[in-house]
């Protein structure tokens with residue numbers, strides 16, 4: 178059987194089962210584990226704290242092309258996507274390790290620019306870059322590991338598995354801008370300078386919602402993740418891990434105004450399935466949700482609810498309650 182037949186997530190499911198079956202639960206490493214494969218970051222106890230660890234890679238011509246982005250932007254993004262996974266747990270990022278693959282004919286100045294981008298964002302979020310690995314490769318790849326903390330032992334973390342029937346489903350800010358940016362860059366589309374800048378920034382230099390994730394935990398939110406592969410696909414992960422169903426009202430989705438302006442009718446689909454917005458998707462009961470809305474700096478929009486029925490599935494409805502069918506849900510690395 179080929180990887181493309183089961184897809185990225187089918188493959189991860191098998192690997193996760195193997196890890197479960199071969200785990201020696203008496204060993205310290207397993208005893209101290211809070212969250213393993215299946216969430217945005219792994220979480221484990223150490224010295225009365227919960228520690229977080231996550232790794233994500235960017236591969237040339239799969240995740241990015243140097244034809245439309247600078248090395249500095251690439252550096253920023255490679256750290257940003259990992260910080261977003263720490264944000265998705267409500268944690269505090271601390272240390273970064275960078276594994277770098279480069280063709281031998283790469284200009285040194287380009288690599289310096291790459292690290293300028295990395296140090297820019299690392300500095301902004303208080304992350305220390307403390308190591309890595311450099312290897313020769315026929316294409317550029319950057320794999321970043323981030324170690325963080327989720328605070329003391331009894332502090333909550335945002336888990337994909339903690340949604341409850343009756344929870345409201347919300348997202349931070351708006352969706353679709355990154356997908357719009359990718360489309361603009363790939364197809365050389367021209368928009369006004371203001372819109373172009375917004376789309377470009379969203380796709381190439383996203384801002385991970387680290388402080389927002391921490392605030393969610395403080396206000397009592399237990400379930401959350403970041404939107405990296407596409408809203409519907411990502412929410413499906415929450416449904417599967419929490420064994421609940423989700424109903425989304427598509428008329429409430431906060432589609433980014435810039436995307437509406439540039440892509441008209443396609444904007445909603447881009448918001449629902451485009452991915453890489455690195456906003457937070459979370460669920461909470463109405464009481465907790467109100468506390469969040471009062472305290473958080475950025476917009477938060479409730480767009481649906483969790484329910485006991487249709488466990489593992491996302492249902493889309495419009496404002497009249499009519500069910501909307503969609504095949505596309507998001508990005509899978511092997512299923513096109």
Ligand code: ADP
Nearest residue numbers: 189192213214215216217218219233262405406
């Ligand atoms: P994210 O998009 O938040 O980075 P992914 O969808 O990439 O998360 O991964 C889902 C889960 O599967 C994560 O817990 C991740 O650590 C785990 N995972 C992904 N690939 C592998 C792998 N090759 N081996 C073990 N675990 C993996």
Ligand code: MG
Nearest residue numbers: 217262265403
């Ligand atoms: Mg994630």
